[in-house]
Amino acid sequence: MEPWMNTITPFVRSVKILKSFSLAGEWMDYDHVFTYIEQGEAEFFLDGVKYYVKEGDILLMHPYMSHIIRSTSTFPLIQYIFHFDLYYDEQRVVWKETGITMEQQKIRVEKEMQFTSIAPIAHVHLSDRIDLKKRFLIMYKEFLDRNTGYLLIMKSICLELLVLFLKGQAEPKKKEGKVTKGWAIIESTINHINERYWDPELDNASISKHVGISTNHLSYLFKEELGITIHKYLTHIRIEQSKIKIIEGKKSLTAIAEESGFSSIHLFSRSFKATVGIMPSMFAATQSKVITKLQ
Known part of the structure; x- marks a missing residue:
């Protein structure tokens, strides 16, 4: 510095x-x-x-x-x-x-x-x-x-x-340009999460079963390479998808919670607040102030 x-x-x-x-x-x-x-x-x-x-x-x-x-x-x-x-x-x-x-x-x-x-x-x-x-x-x-x-x-x-x-x-770039031994598994995990994030039953066990390795080994590989747990990444994707839907402004928060993979509006609100820092209702309110198009 x-x-x-x-x-x-x-x-x-x-x-x-x-x-x-x-x-x-x-x-x-x-x-x-x-x-x-x-x-x-x-x-x-x-x-x-x-x-x-x-x-x-x-x-x-x-x-x-x-x-x-x-x-x-x-x-x-x-x-x-x-x-x-x-x-x-x-x-x-x-x-x-x-x-x-x-x-x-x-x-x-x-x-x-x-x-x-x-x-x-x-x-x-x-x-x-x-x-x-x-x-x-x-x-x-x-x-x-x-x-x-x-x-x-x-x-x-x-x-x-x-x-x-x-x-x-x-940030060190020693791994840049190199494909690690476990990357194919990690990539398969990410793709599966991106395709199935809307499923409230999706969890570490079902994801590891899909990619064909043990839950513990998959958790280790994922955290080692991406610096984040599988659960936290899944929550991140669900929240990001919910934010896109909120910005579109076409559906209720209850419907968005369900479509984003949360089992209840209460879990959605709690997860959203923990991740974003504000409640989804507040986030929705701020979108009225977002400049939607810049010429």
Whole structure:
């Protein structure tokens, strides 16, 4: 960690969730932009360098970094985004708009340019994604509600998310490009979960029986390679599927719970709150504030 990182005092200016079926545009901001890809795939051109991003990727764009975005997936691109300054400044905190709209915002502040030497992309390990999304949604709720102390809460969460970004960059790559001996089994497990997540009877025993090895051995392989238990991954998939259905806004929460593999609305609500950080009803309410299309 660079020494200057111990001195930062972030000010979070804006928090938003963007969902778009067709996204293309070019932007430049005077502050930092943290973007987590929740769903979909896209091409990001950052200062002329092209990055292919997908679910689980974080992009951290420093001030005045031009970025062009093009969605490349057939399903909606969902981004979790927040804008922030590295350092609290009384003159800058009154700027609420994102994007450069005033002459003062064109003036570069050197202490805000610390991240220029750091690669702008990181990949979040599966075991960290649940925590990242939970923390972000708490930040999003604080930004919307603006209760006493919300700026301090957002500041603390900003620091936590920056740590996850740096962790994603620093993650050892010794296994990259190598297919491990147990990968075929893990891949079969993932495919089976993705196909059968809606079945409330799906559990470790039935999954291991399907792939043809003992429950203990499968649990070991899965945790060793993905850093997450089979049960937690299954719950993650069910919650992610339920979030997509909530965003679509066509069905009741009871129907969504059943279609996502939960045996009851109570279990669904409890699991959703534990994973996402807010109740599904609150998550549904926030979707009315989501910008569904950006031209």
